[in-house]
Amino acid sequence: MNRKLYPKNWDAIARSLKESANWTCQQCGRPCRRPDESAEELVERLYNTPRWRDDLVDMIDGGPLGAIAKFRTGRFVLTVAHLNHRPEDCRPENLRALCAPCHCRMDLQAMSTKRAIALERQGQLNLFGADQ
Known part of the structure; x- marks a missing residue:
């Protein structure tokens, strides 16, 4: 840009x-994500919405810890x-x-x-x- x-x-x-x-x-x-909304607030707002949850969260192998959720909040930035x-x-x-x-x-x-x-x-x- x-x-x-x-x-x-x-x-x-x-x-x-x-x-x-x-x-x-x-x-x-x-x-x-709205202005002044933290990444955590975005996750909280969208996590229980089935349509967006799969795009919001990637489950990765955490080894002995099991599956770990990795949040992809960058996919929810408005341009x-x-x-x-x-x-x-x-x-x-x-x-x-x-x-x-x-x-x-x-x-x-x-x-x-x-x-x-x-x-x-x-x-x-x-x-x-x-x-x-």
């Missing part, structure tokens, strides 16, 4: 979108994605509140687009338009 490409008020824009999404991923519906992958474009219709896994999937699917945009920023011309 190159902060120089984002508007100065990016933090306020992102927070506003996350609040309007009620700290929930707009793609998959995953409830995400803001630019649908056209241009951080300077903060129009509401270009932004989505996405959990970390959904945001990663979106970025992975758009690697060629992101590379083309990076080359444009370095001065390479694009014969097909900005979104090609």
Whole structure:
């Protein structure tokens, strides 16, 4: 994330979108960690929700201790994605509140687009338009 490409008020824009999404991923519906909510509070809130428990907890072999629960709270972080992958474009219709896994999937699917945009920023011309 190159902060120089984002508007100065990016933090306020992102927070506003996350609040309007009620700290929930707009793609998959995953409830995400709220501001001022500790990791422990997140686990407590979601652990008894069967839909999210399997994604929240990985059981690992603890040897003589038996199975140990490892909490994956990073999967429950809400981010803001630019649908056209241009951080300077903060129009509401270009932004989505996405959990970390959904945001990663979106970025992975758009690697060629992101590379083309990076080359444009370095001065390479694009014969097909900005979104090609």
